[in-house]
Amino acid sequence: MNKIELRSEFLQSRLNTSKQQQINHNHQLVNHIKQSDLWLTAHSVAIYLAFNGEADISALLQTDKLIYLPAIKGQRMQFQLFTTDTVFETLSYGLKQPKYIDDLIQDPIDLYLMPLVAYDIHGNRLGMGGGFYDRYFASDVTGIRAGVAFSSQRADQLPVDQWDVTLQHIFTEQGHLIT
Numbered sequence: 001m002n003k004i005e006l007r008s009e010f011l012q013s014r015l016n017t018s019k020q021q022q023i024n025h026n027h028q029l030v031n032h033i034k035q036s037d038l039w040l041t042a043h044s045v046a047i048y049l050a051f052n053g054e055a056d057i058s059a060l061l062q063t064d065k066l067i068y069l070p071a072i073k074g075q076r077m078q079f080q081l082f083t084t085d086t087v088f089e090t091l092s093y094g095l096k097q098p099k100y101i102d103d104l105i106q107d108p109i110d111l112y113l114m115p116l117v118a119y120d121i122h123g124n125r126l127g128m129g130g131g132f133y134d135r136y137f138a139s140d141v142t143g144i145r146a147g148v149a150f151s152s153q154r155a156d157q158l159p160v161d162q163w164d165v166t167l168q169h170i171f172t173e174q175g176h177l178i179t
């Protein structure tokens, strides 16, 4: 299967999980993340606001760490510091994000927790198809790349394009996988 077929299949299967199951899995996921050395040693962490049935780790917003959220404009994505003053906007397809700040200088971030549509145990990642994370990491970015997903989003072997950026870690409700 190609990426487009895999994406539609995994997006569909993600929507088939019951509400209660999702709540349980989100809770387990957040606990695995919070117990990990990755989280414990990071000062600044990029997370995301779940949409479209993604694993919801927004409980991590309540922390002493510096939390960053992605904001997109055109083809660009940057990570903006989340504070009590953060103003949000909702994009046409229902994605909520901090209002994009023009001419922002990107702070370095220790740990990136990324949403995904599917992953494999080699650390390959299939996203929404916008290429936002791939383009972001194509420029010199330090920081650890970790994917966040339900274990049902695991694929046997994803197709890989030359621009694809791999995951060094994956968190699911079942635990923490190092690729």
Ligand SMILES: Nc1nc2c(c(=O)[nH]1)N(C=O)[C@@H](CNc1ccc(C(=O)N[C@@H](CCC(=O)O)C(=O)O)cc1)CN2
Residues within 6 Å of the ligand: 048, 049, 050, 051, 054, 070, 071, 072, 077, 093, 095, 115, 116, 127, 128, 129, 130, 131, 132, 133
């Ligand atoms: N929660 C979350 N935030 C995120 C991402 C993500 O995957 N999840 N992104 C990771 O990249 C960026 C947003 N990326 C996106 C990439 C593609 C589409 C997209 O396919 N939009 C379709 C309409 C969607 C639909 O309803 O089918 C479109 O523009 O036509 C949306 C967002 C930044 N923030």
Ligand SMILES: Nc1ncnc2c1ncn2[C@@H]1O[C@H](COP(=O)(O)OP(=O)(O)OP(=O)(O)O)[C@@H](O)[C@H]1O
Residues within 6 Å of the ligand: 003, 125, 126, 127, 128, 129, 130, 131, 132, 133, 134, 135, 138, 161, 163, 164
């Ligand atoms: N480094 C890059 N430079 C230019 N274009 C890129 C780069 N990385 C990805 N792209 C473009 O982004 C598009 C989407 O790529 P892909 O299908 O792998 O996205 P994805 O990883 O699923 O999405 P996302 O990263 O937003 O979650 C591709 O058509 C590709 O041309």
